[in-house]
Amino acid sequence: MKLNEIAIVGLGYIGLPTAALIASKGLDVVGLEINEDICKIVNAGDIHIVEPGLADMVKQVVASKRLRATTVVEQADVFVIAVPTPHKANYSPDLSYIRAACESIAGVLKKGDLIILESTSPVTTTDTMSAWLASIRKDLSFPIEGQYEGEIDVNIAYCPERVLPGNVLEELVKNDRSIGGVTPACAEAARSFYQLFVEGDCVTTTARTAEMVKLVExxxxxxxxxxxxxxxxxxxxxxxxxxxxxxxxxxxxxxxxxxxxxxxxxxxxxxxxxxxxxxxxxxxxxxxxxxxxxxxxxxxxxxxxxxxxxxxxxxxxxxxxxxxxxxxxxxxxxxxxxxxxxxxxxxxxxxxxxxxxxxxxxxxxxxxxxxxxxxxxxxxxxxxxxxxxxxxxxxxxxxxxxxxxxxxxxxxxxxxxxxxxxxxxxx
Ligand SMILES: NC(=O)c1ccc[n+]([C@@H]2O[C@H](COP(=O)([O-])OP(=O)(O)OC[C@H]3O[C@@H](n4cnc5c(N)ncnc54)[C@H](O)[C@@H]3O)[C@@H](O)[C@H]2O)c1
Structure with a gap:
């Protein structure tokens, strides 16, 4: 798996610390963010959220050109999606942000890419995401839950975030991660990615189990x-x-x-x-x-x-x-x-x-x-x-x-x- 460019989709409380941490490990990271003001702030080496240690880290990785932010979607080898997942007035989940994120990156996907959903999501969302992408990019193959045969062009996985605000930079590194693949190969691909910056155990499972782990916690x-x-x-x-x-x-x-x-x-x-x-x-x-x-x-x-x-x-x-x-x-x-x-x-x-x-x-x-x-x-x-x-x-x-x-x-x-x-x- 290539790791020349990592894209973090959504530079909020989860996405920005994740992007900065990965960039601090020497990888090239681009933040894909719909909010232009956030892009300007990050590209100036500043931050728009309160999180201890983050301001210094962002300043450094932006100065060393490892992290930049943009509203214009571009190619990458790994896409980590960290957009909001609120619930609607009737308590059903609002997946419109995830869908919009998928639609925006679909056009730049290429064979060999890895997509990881980190947003807290209802069980089966990662499968649905795979189906959304497959319906847009008919020229690429995407994984389907329970079907492990055949070559897949784009790996898709789910990995929930369990960091505590106020201690995010430490917990991003030290916490164990539950990494769920739509197929076992997807889980393995995602595990190789997280092992670049996570010191906790990276335990693989199915995407559905990983989705439910977060909700159950x-x-x-x-x-x-x-x-x-x-x-x-x-x-x-x-x-x-x-x-x-x-x-x-x-x-x-x-x-x-x-x-x-x-x-x-x-x-x-x-x-x-x-x-x-x-x-x-x-x-x-x-x-x-x-x-x-x-x-x-x-x-x-x-x-x-x-x-x-x-x-x-x-x-x-x-x-x-x-x-x-x-x-x-x-x-x-x-x-x-x-x-x-x-x-x-x-x-x-x-x-x-x-x-x-x-x-x-x-x-x-x-x-x-x-x-x-x-x-x-x-x-x-x-x-x-x-x-x-x-x-x-x-x-x-x-x-x-x-x-x-x-x-x-x-x-x-x-x-x-x-x-x-x-x-x-x-x-
Ligand atoms: N904040 C936490 O402590 C925490 C902890 C665990 C899990 N989570 C989960 O992580 C996810 C993200 O939470 P957050 O707190 O970082 O949210 P946030 O609102 O702080 O950040 C989300 C960012 O995504 C951007 N965005 C929305 N749609 C986009 C799109 N289509 N393309 C690019 N950018 C887009 C928004 O402009 C915003 O900057 C949620 O599912 C949340 O439940 C959050």
Whole structure:
């Protein structure tokens, strides 16, 4: 297999670090990216995402001419596709980005090329991709699942990404990889490619298994968190401290219950299980239920806050409800990051706002400096600043009541948050 030129399709959170890392190993890499601004930024040796160590690496590989970005598709020996795979409003997967990527590279494919899909995808997507390409390039042969005979012109494989944002450059090298080929020969070709820069084990399997491995990893986290979240509901019902309950149960040598929270958010765990559910609805009762348990947790948090508000008003009868100072500690989808995508904390804030449209809410998020890009409901008569105030932790501590929604270090290190007026749903 030739490795003169590697093309990474999509220079986002996964594609750009992958492109830079491969270029840093001395290979020539081109980033095929539809967003012209991203191409300009990368070609200037800069980056458009936050990831430790990436800025220096991109600067170096662009200066040494190992990495460049372009919107114009060109020939390469290996194509790695890392485009988005969101789900639609009805939770079915949106494969339009993968299809567009395939259509764009189809014209430049040649005999001997290798295509690897890295986007998180429903099971059978890699087979479908092969069929899409075959329908466009009738002059080339593409692999078909289960048919291993005969020569194939273009190898096609699936290799999911399991890196942790914030530690991507290390995990790209150190993590084990599950490499699924549409045929065993495809898997072997992809393995030779990953072994150029991966120090973890490169384990080969079928494309379908590798697709499902990724979905199952995230569904497993989702199901386990749902169990902890359900325990917090049952414990609340019996006036039991769920943290004490879990800590005691975890003393059993074969029990390891996770911690409950305000729900599950982000772009992976809250999304990927739906790819399994939508493709096999009658077989995924537990995975679906876990999604529903986690998605309904913000409603439960709002009910706890309303109970707190009622007790506060009973104890302070002269206070007008709309003048009660209510603080929400944390908006990100998990601790110590600024990422607000699918955040259950924001869901709590939105649900509370819908039920109490006139109370000004104090929001404490140490990793965010302004609320202008955050979609928060205001109704027709208000703007964001009238109904929400991004405030300091110190200010928030003087609120009448509050709820801790994210276990940021700043909050965990603040003993005053243990005070009775604050509900803690995260640690
Ligand atoms: N971000 C993560 O931590 C993470 C972890 C594991 C898996 N994944 C998966 O990896 C995939 C990519 O995720 P991401 O976070 O890098 O997404 P992203 O949105 O950060 O980046 C995707 C990039 O692809 C570009 N793009 C879209 N269509 C294109 C096309 N036809 N041709 C060329 N470029 C195109 C976009 O402009 C964008 O820059 C998704 O399937 C995601 O689920 C992401």
């Amino acid at each position: 995230n569904a497993s986290r989702d199901v386990n968190i749902a169990f902890a979240n359900e325990l917090s509901l049952i414990s609340g019902h019996f006036s039991i401290d769920v943290r004490e309950l879990i800590s005691l149960a975890n003393r059993h040598p074969r029990v390891n219950i996770l911690q409950p929270g305000a729900g599950v958010g982000g772009h992976c765990i809250a999304v990927d299980p739906w790819f399994l559910v939508s493709s096999a609805p009658s077989l995924t009762k537990m995975i679906r239920t876990a999604r529903e348990v986690n998605d309904s947790k913000p409603e439960w948090v709002v009910v706890q806050l309303e109970k707190k508000l009622s007790s506060y008003l009973l104890a302070n009868p002269s206070k007008n409800m709309n003048a009660v100072r209510i603080a929400f500690f944390g908006m990100a989808f998990k601790p110590n990051i600024d990422d607000l995508r699918n955040s259950p904390a924001i869901e709590v804030i939105k649900l509370f706002r819908e039920k109490h449209p006139n109370i000004k809410l104090e929001l404490i998020e140490p990793n965010v400096t302004d609320l202008s890009g955050v979609a928060l409901p205001c109704g027709e008569d208000h703007d964001v600043s009238e109904l929400y105030q991004l405030t300091s932790l110190e200010e928030g501590l003087s609120a009448d009541i509050g709820v801790i929604l994210v276990a940021h270090d700043e909050f965990k290190n603040e003993p005053a948050l243990n005070a009775h007026q604050f509900i803690n749903v995260v640690w």
